[in-house]
Amino acid sequence: MESHGLSKPFVALVVALYVFLLSPLAITLAISFSNDPFLGFPPEQWGTRWYGVLLGNPRFLAAFQNSLAIAATTMAVGLAAGIPAAYAIARGSFPGRDALLALFTAPLLLPSIVLGLALLLVFSQLNLASTFHGLVLAHLVVTLPYVVRIVTVGLSTIRPEYEEAAMTLGASPWRVFRRVTLPLMVPGIVGSAALTFLVSFDEVVVSLFLVGPRLTTLPVEILRYVETRTDPQVAALSVILIAITVALVVLIERSVGVMRALGR
Amino acid sequence: MSRITHTLGMAAFAAALSLGAAVPALAQEPSGEITLNAYSGIFQDNYQAAVVEPFMRRFPNIRVTYFPGQNSAQMLGQLRAQRASPQSDVVIMDVSVQRVANDEGLFARLDPALVPNLAQLFDLARPAQEGFGPAVTFDHLTVIYNTQTVNPAPTSLRDLWDARFRPSRLAILAAPDIVGLAFTILVNHTNGGDYRQNIDAGIRRLQELAPSVQTWNPNPDPYTLVVNGTVQAAIGWNARSQLYATQSQGRLGVVLPQDGSAFQINTISLVANSRNPRAAQAFINYAIGPEAQKAFTERMFYGPVNRTATIAPEALARTAAAPENMARMVAIDWALVATLRDRWNERWRREVIR
Amino acid sequence: MAALLVPALAIVAAAFLYPVATLLRMSLNEAVSGGAIREAWTIANYVGFFTDSFYLELTGSALLLAGTVTLTSLLVAYPIALFLYRWDSPWRGPLAVLTISPLLVSAVVRTYGWIIILGDRGAVNSILRGVGLAAEPIRMTNNWIGVVVGLTEVLTPYMALALIAGFGRLDRAVEEAAMTLGASPWRTFVRVTLPLSLPGIMLGCLLCFVLAISSFITPRLLGGGRVFTLATEIYEQSMLNLNWPLAATISMVMLVMFGVTLVAYGRLARRIG
Known part of the structure; x- marks a missing residue:
């Protein structure tokens, strides 16, 4: 028996489980360097042909731009609406704050497929289906719970004594917020901003109900592509997306720390 | 009788148009953007190359965006959801589903003056419901x-x-x-x-x-x-x-x-409340015209709907026709x-x- | 202070409460053949759902799928979480991040990866053929097995997240103390470690079960059209059959199932915690 109960068979089992967990990503990386016109492993020819095809695919490029714009707008509006709400819940003294927090978190519990259908019903009446505003609104519902939750938790870990001390020293409430509270909130805000962006950028099921001829998102285009064709182009695209995501995560880790950013 | 003379007249008119004679019939050239909603996969690849791109070369002022749909039912669902402000202008879908869309007022009747090639169609290709979109492939x-x-x-x-x-x-x-x-x-x-x-x-x-x-x-x-x-x-x-x-x-x-x-019959229809019905009908006219029919049949072996299209015999032998x-x-x-x-x-x- | 809540409340009201109310209303309408909808106040759709053996079987198999996937995710994630809990190394943190990192990659892409791995011409069958174990490819896609494997991998990071968080609250000294007192490793695990990790297990199972019940992408891509879940059925009815009232009814049934699951979880958690 080794120290800490890490016997060899146990370590071997854990290694095998990691192989299982990471195999789809590893195989996607490998197949993206296939030059075959179809999906098969191992590829008959290796190369970067599909990266070239991908870069010349205007549909993926247009969808990528849409998804970026939607994610950025969702992030901006989500923070603008979510931070004040979180502040009111954490620092306010009105009754029913727990209920409010529960209400803001409730959309998380709604299955995406149900939310997608519900939004389709409403948006088709209001002419919001397949519009930029409609998709942003849909993504806001999906991401707002994260913002409110994370920022509220972040605020609850800031000791009110700091704010009170600043107040006693004669600072105005706005000045206290700007100089004391806000800087302490930064990790939570950055974390929820990143999460909002990533969740919106990856959202597929709700969007599937709401995209249309003039507006489609990258994840939906990827799903459509996987459903109608079998070639390694999506693998090449996935590798690029994973690289962007990793870069983003590393950037956040460098600036505030992932775990801290997620409010844990 | 009058129907036949009418048809003949239309055919002559269309022939004149397709021969490139300077017919100042259309007050102004259609222009702008239209969205075509049709099948995905290799249908899209070939239709884009054989019909959409030649059309845009012929009508440089019209831009056609091809939006692929999974199948006819899904396209119908989308038309319904966007009924008040549709995002597509022309839809290619199966005849059985088109019928539902016609009945629900999702598609509009065509203006025969804007779609003169209607006169060149085989009987089987004529609109099942008067005035609505005709067949485009067999x-x-x-x-x-x-x-x-x-x-x-x-x-x-x-x-x-x-x-x-x-x-x-x-x-x-x-x-x-x-x-x-x-x-x-x-x-x-x-x-x-x-x-x-x-x-x-x-x-x-x-x-x-x-x-x-x-x-x-x-x-x-x-x-x-x-x-x-x-x-x-x-x-x-x-x-x-x-x-x-x-x-x-x-x-x-x-x-x-x-x-x-x-x-199996695919139809081509004009979406009701299209933002650009003129350009949309110019496209429909082109799609059922002899040139597009020939190009698409020889490329993908769909049976032609246009009587006047002259199709290579070896391609025709591989079609339903x-x-x-x-x-x-x-x-x-x-x-x-x-x-x-x-x-x-x-x-x-x-x-x-x- | 209350004014600060207005924007967020407006979003939740417009894009959450109102749509869900509309969905409930839609489930009481009547579907006419061909996809038309007749306004009505009828519970016929619900009666139809609960008296139709097809839908009851579908619900049953969806629950079975969700239960199976929850269990397999637990079996995959638990050893990993236990390892991270016991491993005394500076690499523990990075490895924990690696464990949940698949969450950053879309489920579509990961399912696509499984198509490449499990397909008839995929990696597993290539290896089996290469070593002469199988002349004919073994079928692992277009069926239940493919969906279970794919969904397990898609949901394991959630389970791992809950378990790691749960283990994080435990003190490693507890296990060591039990061993010092002469308990065998197995006994230590069963009597000490497992009970202490129960809250994490329960949270992980709740998360996985709920996500599995509403899973859509993986069954659709790996199920070969024969693995029905409530979610694929909602999509099929709303987008392909254009029967919005029925799709809304199934959505409502799903929401009630969610509610029941949450209440049951709450009760259990209180008893254990």
Whole structure:
């Protein structure tokens, strides 16, 4: 028996489980360097042909731009609406704050497929289906719970004594917020901003109900592509997306720390 | 009588137009952007190359965006959701679904002055409902098989029930897809049933096929699965089958089943409340015109809808229009099928798919 | 202070409460053949759902799928979480991040990866053929097995997240103390470690079960059209059959199932915690 109960068979089992967990990503990386016109492993020819095809695919490029714009707008509006709400819940003294927090978190519990259908019903009446505003609104519902939750938790870990001390020293409430509270909130805000962006950028099921001829998102285009064709182009695209995501995560880790950013 | 003279007149008018004579019939050239909603995959690739791009070269002021849809039903759903402000202008979809959209007012009637090529259509291609969109392609159901693993080749639908396809050697697109519906009608027919009465005989027989079916939802499509050997045989449409047969250098074999096949008609329609009906109808006119019909048929082997299109004989022989092919078609009243579709779909899901 | 809540409340009201109310209303309408909708106040759709053996079977198999996937995710994630809890190394943190990192990659892409791995011409069958274990490819896609494997991998990071968080609250000294007192490793695990990790297990199972019940992408891409879940059924009815009232009804049934699951979880958690 080794120290800490890490016997060899146990370590071997854990290694095998990691192989299982990471195999789809590893195989996607490998197949993206296939030059075959179809999906098969191992590829008959290796190369970067599909990266070239991908870069010349205007549909993926247009969808990528849409998804970026939607994610950025969702992030901006989500923070603008979510931070004040979180502040009111954490620092306010009105009754029913727990209920409010529960209400803001409730959309998380709604299955995406149900939310997608519900939004389709409403948006088709209001002419919001397949519009930029409609998709942003849909993504806001999906991401707002994260913002409110994370920022509220972040605020609850800031000791009110700091704010009170600043107040006693004669600072105005706005000045206290700007100089004391806000800087302490930064990790939570950055974390929820990143999460909002990533969740919106990856959202597929709700969007599937709401995209249309003039507006489609990258994840939906990827799903459509996987459903109608079998070639390694999506693998090449996935590798690029994973690289962007990793870069983003590393950037956040460098600036505030992932775990801290997620409010844990 | 008057109808014939009218038709002749229209034909002459259209001929004059297509000859490039300077006819100042249209007050102004249509321009702007339109969105075409039609099938995805290789249909899109070939339609874009054979029809959409030549059209845009002919009408440099019109930009056509091709938005692919999964199938006709999904396109109908989208039209409904966007009823008040539609995002597409022209839709290519199956005739049975088009009928529903016509009845719901989702499609608009065409202006014959803007779509003069209507006069050149075969009778079968004329709009089923007066004034609405006409047919744009003809196709028929085929049996496809992998020529390297299947020997002897199947010759009829009946052969799919052979023990050699068990287990899981087939790919069949289930209802409500049109393939599933047409297959139901044919199987029902070859087993002595009449789909207008009931499809009990067909459903019973399809149940027996279930063990041979690997997938009821072939991804990305049945042709690819046959070519790459995932399944040995499948049901498909002639045009795509022919294209894959050529592309795979004969690895995919195409059979017009001896015990019967069925026509499939794609229609082209103008969306009601389109933002640019002029450009949309210019496109429809071009799509059913001789040039586009010739190009698309020779490229993808859909049967032409235009009488005046001169198509290479070797291409025509591979389409539904070949006389020996026409003889085996089982007549289907797609308008009636549209009303039975939901019920059949329920039966498929409950009794057939396993 | 209350004014600060207005924007967020407006979003939740417009794009959450109102749509869900509309969905409930839609489930009481009547579907007419061909996809038309007749306004009505009827519970016929619900009666139809609960008296139709097809839907009851579908619900049953969806629950079975969700239960199976929850269990397999637990079996995959638990050893990993236990390892991270016991491993005394500076690499523990990075490895924990690696464990949940698949969450950053879309489920579509990961399912696509499984198609490449499990397909007839995929990696597993290539290896089996290469070593002469199977002349014919073994079928692992277009069926239940493919969906279970794919969904397990898609949901394991959630389970791992809950378990790691749960283990994080435990003190490693507890295990060591039990061993010092002479308990065998197995006994230590069963009597000490496992009970202490129960809250994490329960949270992980709740998360996975709920996500599995509403899973859509993986069954659709790996199920070959024969693995029905409530979610695929909602999509099929709303987008392909255009029966919005029925789709809304199934959505409502799903929401009630969610509610029941949450209440049951709450009760259990209180009893254990």
